[in-house]
Amino acid sequence: MDTHQLSYQIDNRLYLNITDSCTLDCVFCPKTRGSCKVGDYDLTLGYRPKAEEIMACISQPxxxxxxxxxxxxxxxxRLNLVVEVAQVIKQQGGKVRVNTDGLANLVHKNNVLPKLAxxxxxLSISMxxxxxDTYDSICQPGLPGSFEKMLEFVSEAPxxxxxxxxxxxxxxxxxxISACRKLAEQRGATFLVRTLDKIP
Ligand code: SF4
Structure with a gap:
């Protein structure tokens, strides 16, 4: 039977692997370089797990x-699944983080922040x-206007x-990096420098 790594743990953080789709094609992404591995975990999915399957991975959040x-x-x-699962985690006393490309408002064509809130x-946004020009060359977005919409999302989210x-x-x-920091801080976000191939 195929088993999928729907959750994985790094230090004392539990990560949920709910989709392998995105509208970007980042040059630095392990997926686009042919591997979905994080340490010993293989995050290859190839299907859309249901909320019940994700919930089954979480006990005592x-x-x-x-x-x-x-x-x-x-x-x-998978906004609806995120909200459904995150609400249960919150009800059970857990703390929820979403790592995102910041393109949800572009994709869903409305402001999803009230729902996420x-x-x-x-909310950790990959700027x-x-x-x-730089964004387009390293993230290779599938949707036009992605950089501007991502920045708008960074401004709105706080x-x-x-x-x-x-x-x-x-x-x-x-x-x-210092220009990115300025853009983030001007918009009320905390800036984080990430390390290549390290899951934040
Ligand atoms: S947003 Fe970029 S880094 Fe994240 S999964 Fe998609 S291609 Fe990979």
Whole structure:
């Protein structure tokens, strides 16, 4: 029988792997380089797990520092599942983080932040670059206007969620970390420098 790694643990954080789809094709993504491995975990999915399957991976969420929606795909593409599962985690005393590309409002064509604010403690947005040209060359977005919409999302998010982080990876060609920091902080987000191949 095929088994899928729907959850995995790093330190005292539980990660939920709910989709392998996203609208970006980042040059640094292990998935686009042919591997979905995180340490010993293989996050290859190839299907859309149901909320019940994800819930079955979580027991006593309050025992973890955080329960994080993050796999090799964009969790907010499955917005309803994120909200359904995150609400249960919150009811059980857990802390919820969503790692996102910040394109949910573009994809869903409306402001999803009020919905996320009902059940998400921390939103961690991959900003990745300081301008559209650099973003397009390293993230290869499938949807036009992605960089601008991501930045808009970074600006809007702190109005709904108190802990919003925006990040970029140090050492990627063309990425200006101090310019990214400025963009994040001007928008009320905390800036994080990520390390390549390390799950934040
Ligand atoms: S958004 Fe995430 S999963 Fe998608 S290609 Fe980029 S790094 Fe990979």
């Amino acid at each position: 309050e025992q973890y520092d955080e329960v994080v929606f993050c796999g090799y795909g964009e969790p907010t593409l 009902t059940c998400v403690d921390i 990745n670059a300081q301008d559209a 109005r709904y969620i108190s802990d919003v982080r925006a990040s970029a990876i140090d050492g990627i060609e063309g990425v200006d």
